[in-house]
Amino acid sequence: MSETTATAEVKPRSLFRQRNFLLLFTGQTASLFGTQITFVAVPLTAVLLLHATPLEAGVLGALDMVPFLLFGLFVGVWLDRRARRPVIIAADVVRAAALAWIPIAHFLGVLTIAQLYVVVFVVGTMTVFFEVALQSYTPGLLGRDQVGSANGKMQVSDSAAQVAGPGAAGLLVSTLGAPAAIVVDTATYLLSVVTVAGLPADKAPEPQPEAKTLSVRASIREGFAVITRNPLLRSITTAAVTINLFAAMQLAVFFLYLVHIGIGAAQVGLVLAVGSVGALLGAVFGDRLTGRFGVGPMMITALVMPVAGYLILAAVNGNSAADVAAVAASSFIVQFGIPIFNMNIVSYRQIVTPDELLGRVVATSRTCILGAFSIGSLLGGAFGAAAGLRTTLLVAAGGTLVAALVLVFSPVRSARRLYDPSDGGDAAELVHSTPGEDQE
Incomplete structure (x- = not known):
């Protein structure tokens, strides 16, 4: 050993x-x-x-x-x-x-x-x-x-x-x-x-010597630079911004779509409750699943799940019991993956970023993600009005798939653990290993 x-x-x-x-x-x-x-x-x-x-x-x-x-x-x-x-x-x-x-x-x-x-x-x-x-x-x-x-x-x-x-x-x-x-x-x-x-x-935090003389604007640029220089952090942040853009598009038309296909208020409440249970279970089992299958595979899976959920939702045409069950299943699938992705991206950002830069990196990431969500909400409303509600859901599914592919074609794909204590505290990269290696 x-x-x-x-x-x-x-x-x-x-x-x-x-x-x-x-x-x-x-x-x-x-x-x-x-x-x-x-x-x-x-x-x-x-x-x-x-x-x-x-x-x-x-x-x-x-x-x-x-x-x-x-x-x-x-x-x-x-x-x-x-x-x-x-x-x-x-x-x-x-x-x-x-x-x-x-x-x-x-x-x-x-x-x-x-x-x-x-x-x-x-x-x-x-x-x-x-x-x-x-x-x-x-x-x-x-x-x-x-x-x-x-x-x-x-x-x-x-x-x-x-x-x-x-x-x-x-x-x-x-x-x-x-x-x-x-x-x-x-x-x-x-x-x-x-x-x-x-x-x-x-x-x-003790700033680096050259950072003491940086202007506010230069300090902000340094926060962006930390993200763009680190391939893994850059990939994860790009995926997060992308999925938030298209998740906001889906959310902008979600309730309109449910009303359009004839689902009533009580049934909407049931759908939301099932989705909330999915989010809770994702949070409960996310850490265990990540430890079992690895950080990279679980983050990719967490992004693929909304794709499936959006496609199921777009396929529903009525308000029968089977239709409501399909919408509820869609909500469960979408919500299950969100906490798994969130906890891994937040943890990785905290682990790899030096303390004197952590505030800027957190703020930069959050600002980009919230900005994408705001833009996505506007795009979802405009696209829904121009192309139709179902088409907007399909576009959201396609965009979310792009977010997953960002991780598939990055080093994140083979990442197994967030942190290895043998690094002596220097966690500059995720720990990679072969699929057969014991992760316990």
């Missing part, structure tokens, strides 16, 4: 037996559930209490994503020059305070749609700081060899929140009212503050 194989077989202590991960997991899991409640409660506040028009509701939804496109790249540069834990705490405090204003203003009788706009924009902006800082802080907190497993467990929490959160939100809104339900999310942000405050303090 080689030294590398012997070292790889030494398994680290379970994350759930490590204090730092337990604190992080507890706070972020609660926050994820709280976010799902607000996702439902804020729009209902606008519609039920403030009688928002469709345009006002659309603006409210857009304001959640706009901050990343406006500030993401600059936040990445800023965070690569500062300690990340204080930023995580500050972002949660501001988000809690901003959301708390909604029930307070409602109680005082002064709540307006303009105030909701401000709250959503502030929360979205703080989320930019929070997400970039958290992804940059985690590798140093847990160790790069634990990042993949940690992201897998957090993906389970995220998927579970998406399954249970909307239902819990509906119950809270119906019993307490939408503004009062938002108080629950405020409490989860404060819990996150307490748990993160109990984690070890970090220091500002």
Whole structure:
């Protein structure tokens, strides 16, 4: 047995037996559930209490994503020059305070749609700081060899929140009212503050000597350069941008298509519930499947699954029980692969990127991906109007296949593990091996 194989077989202590991960997991899991409640409660506040028009509701939804496109790249540069834990705490405090204003203003009788706009924009902006800082802080907190497993467990929490959160939100809104339900999310942000405050303090990354004199614009370019220079990171990011572009096209016409073929609201709810279960199972078994079959093969499989799902959806023509079952199966297949792809791309980005560049790389990737999603939504609507809903689904399937082929024709195809402890901490590339090599 080689030294590398012997070292790889030494398994680290379970994350759930490590204090730092337990604190992080507890706070972020609660926050994820709280976010799902607000996702439902804020729009209902606008519609039920403030009688928002469709345009006002659309603006409210857009304001959640706009901050990343406006500030993401600059936040990445800023965070690569500062300690990340204080930023995580500050972002949660501001988000809690901003959301708390909604029930307070409602109680005082002064709540307006303009105030909701401000709250959503502030929360979205703080989320930019929070997400970039958290992804940059985690590798140093847990160790790069634990990042993949940690992201897998957090993906389970995220998927579970998406399954249970909307239902819990509906119950809270119906019993307490939408503004009062938002108080629950405020409490989860404060819990996150307490748990993160109990984690070890970090220091500002030590920049490379030449980086100290770089302008903001040059620092942003350096973030792009890190992605383009690394063949694996470049391939994974290109695939992520591509699949988000075409997933947004599909989502833009999804509900219109279901109505077009005669599927009713209750059946749509069933389809969404089945898809959420698929996402949860993908998150639960994703880490195990990746360990069994390898990082590269599972990432490619995770991108091929939506292709099959979109094609099944496009083949449905009616609203019989068999048709509804086919649509539900399509939703399950599509959603099952998403957490597997997400946890691997996030983990790899965290593992290979030097600490002093991690903020910029995370922000650059997220900005490109969200930008692609925004463009895809517009393209989906325009293409659906011009060429038809079914044709748009077929185009989305073809584009998603292109994303999978990007990985097939890259070194990712043969990648087996995210991290090998025998590298001594230098995880500049994914670990490759022959298909028959034991990966346990």
